[in-house]
Each structure stands twice: as structure tokens, then as C-alpha cells.
Amino acid sequence: MYNQKVMDIFANPQHMGFIEDNDGVGKVGNAACGDIMEISLKIKDNVITDAKFRTFGCAAAIATSSVATGMVIGMTVDEALKLTNAKVVEYLEGLPPQKIHCSVLAEEAIKAAIENYYERSGKKPADGDKEIKYV
């Protein structure tokens, strides 16, 4: 069901862990649904200099976490906000239909982390994306 690209990334995920002195953390999903994604960001001069993830979830959830964190490193905050789940899926060369929600979770986790950064830094008022479910 998973393609080789997804399996390769799942076998060797990157950017695992938690940035203790982070500038923003987003945690989405819930254990009852079977996946929780937590992404922590280090942000300097409006640029994401580091990103790490911790994920409770399936192989797709872990692979999308790895890809999404990798993609946002080096992006400006505004660029990262535009990261869509479709881009994550494209990078993975596709996901099974029932696993697309994992890529949505990755997008939401990035957005939640940036929202948290805005709240904490006071740089920009939080938009308060109502779709994001905190745990």
C-alpha cells in the first residue's frame, strides 16, 4: 500500500525530536484517532532555522512529519504558512487515500507552531485558525 519513497522516509525519518529552546510549538490530532503530531520550530529573523517533530501515528504520519519539517527549514514564516498538504503528498509521490489525512495533520501542525510563535513573540496577531484542534 505504501510506495517505496514513503517506506524509505519511514525507515529513516529526519528531524526527529523536540527543540527545547523553541520559538513555536504546534501539537495537533488526538490519541483516540490514532495520531498526534507535534512540531517545534526555531525561528530567527522571520526564517525557520530548525524544525523537529514527535509523532504518535502510522508510517504515513511519521513520513509526512519528516517531510514537512524538512521542507519548512530555510523557509520564511510566511512561506511556511503556505505549505499545503498537497505539496507534502507530492514530495512523497503519493499516499494511499485513507492516509491523506496524515499530510493534512502535518500542514496543521506547522500552522499551529507558527501561530504559537506569533502569540509568543507578539509579532503578528494570531488569526486563530479554527480548524486546528489542539490537544
Place this chain on the structure above:
Amino acid sequence: MRIYLDNSATTYTDPEVLQAMLPYFTEVYGNGSSQHFFGREALVAIDKAREQVAAAINCRPNEVYFTSGGTESDNWAIKGIARAHSKKGKHIITSKIEHPAVIKTCETLEREGFEVTYLDVDSEGFVDPGAVEAAIRPDTTLISIMTANNEIGTIQPVREIGAIARAHKIVFHTDAVQAIGNVDIDVVRDNIDLLSMSAHKFYGPKGVGVLYKRNGVKAERFMDGGEQERNMRASTLNTPGIVGLGKAIELAVRDREANNARIRELRDAFVAKVNASIPDVKLNGALDFDRRLPGNANYSFKYIEGESILMRLDLAGIAVSSGSACSSGSLEPSYVLLSIGVPIEMAHGSIRFSFGKSNTMQEVDYTVDKLQKTVEFLRELSPLFKNVQGEQRYV
């Protein structure tokens, strides 16, 4: 490394079984219903298989009906009995942890106006025979309780339930798909009226099964068409498959005690090693191993998710199942685990290891080693897990 620990999903076809089947593809290929000698040769082989099945479960050969597998047998038994007895009543008793082939069939009957009582099970997956008796109503026509559970291996008190059904003159069906070859079954002693089995679960071929139906128990036919199987189940008989099933059940019953002892030794060693080397795990299912399938070990691993465990083990060359293979790919955790009270987040983190007759102790050791590393890796990755001064807990 290729280690197969998913013997409850399916087993390989035993080479002796395959050898028995081969002539029936190319040499003895007649239609068992034909009158000429080609047909008669096939019929001789089919009749022999019928006797092998009858000997294995202590029924008469003419109580054995060949089907396409366990799912068909369950569908036929439940729909066939419910519909044939609907003038007497439309109430069925079953349990919450039956295989989907039983649960979904009951749901279909509910849409047709039947009523179904799905009995609770206890924390180890046991159906209480007293609860079966208490659920009986004047309009109850069928009790269907599996012999052994496919996910957690719990072996039900089928004999007691059979006795209750008999005392109340209610038809008793048991899905014995996981039990054949593992559990001592005697349909006379255990008061079983109908029993489902599937050859590929006991080292026979896929695509062939049996429904045993006690003579005198009225059931509707299932497949319309020709007059095969005493006009109860149309379709040309699958001679090679049936020959394979017959040989497989003969071997399974002949070697049951020796196989069970070996398989149980592997499973017990696995359980002991997992319990000793991996913290925060829970063995799901019967804790009295005399009442559990010998090859079954179903574990919940706290803080992590089952599919990622399965796929990491897959990368290490170990084949296991999360939930049951039928439902993998679905996002719902196992209803069997939820029914025995496993918390939903732990039900998501569950894996079934099912040992078979070709597994070895070296494979057990390799698996425990890889499993321990996998669990450690995924827990490090989990936002639910914090190792605080050696004390692991949900955060």
C-alpha cells in the same frame, strides 16, 4: 530475514497437502457430479475428504458441506438458519467479538427485521455462558459464538454454550475457523449444530471451507443453481481444494498435540521475553494459556501506534498483523480490543503475533530483539512518551 508471525491470517499449504492435491488439477479433473468415470474418480476423492472432515470433528460424512471458505460458511449458517426458522422467531444471540463474517451477516439480518443480541465479553474476551442463557427469548432461533477469537486467541466455553442451546432447543453455530487444528472439537460432545471452517487456516489451500450442519437441522440453501451438496449448495465442487482440505484436517488432527506443544513453547518464550524486556506492554486476551490459542500473542504497546510498529518490523523482515488483517487500512481501532476494555489509544498500539508450526526459537529471539528496538525507537519519537527518571508515563 523473512519471519512469518501471521499464521492466524493464513498458513502455507503443507507440502504433503499440496502433493495430495496435484493430481486433481491435471489427471483427475472430472466434474464430481458427472456420471462417467472421469466424474466418478473425482467423486471418490471428494467423498474421502468428506470422511476425513467427519472423522476430525465427529460428525457424519453427509453432514459436511464444502464451501468457498469461512466467510461463506458463516454467512450460510447464520442466514440459512435465521431465515428457515423465521416463523418461530427472529432473534439471534451472538457476541461482540465475533469475526466480521458473523457480525456483518447479523447486521444484514437486522436490516431484514431480525433482532440480534451482541453479548458483552469480559476483560479477557470470554463469553459468559450464563449471559447466553439469560439472553434467550421465546423467539430466539440461533446462538452463534466463535470457538476461538482470531485477534486475541481466547477459546470460548463452547461446550457449556452448546449444552445451554440444546437444553433450550435452539440451534447452535460456532465459527471454528481459528480453532481447527488447535482445539479439540467434537460436535456431538459439544452439542454443536453448525460449524464453520476454512482450510487455509490449518495448512490447507485458500478458497475452500466447510460448513458442518447437523442432520435434521433445517436451513435454507445458500447458493442457487445445480444440485450439488445434497441440493443445499450449488456450484461445481472444487476437487483439488476439497482434497487439500481433507488431507490438511487429517494432518491437523493427527499432529495437533505435538504441534500445539511446539507452538505453545515458542509463544510462551516470546511472551516471557517481551514481558521481561519491554516495559509498558499489555498482553490482551486469555491469561490462562490453557484457554488461549497456542500460537496467539496480542500485545498493546503504550505510547505508540500499531501500524508503525508493524511497518518497522516489516522493514526488519518480520510479518505481523495490527488489529486483524481484514481491517488493516481502516482507521478504526480493533472492536475486539475495545470490547475487552482496552483504552482506545492503547487499542491503536496493538499487534498480533501468531506463531505456526514452522517457526523456530531463533525467530522468537530475533523478533524480540527487533521488537524491543522498534518500540524504543517509536517511543522516542512519540509526543505521548516521556522517560522521567526511569518512570515511563503518558504525558
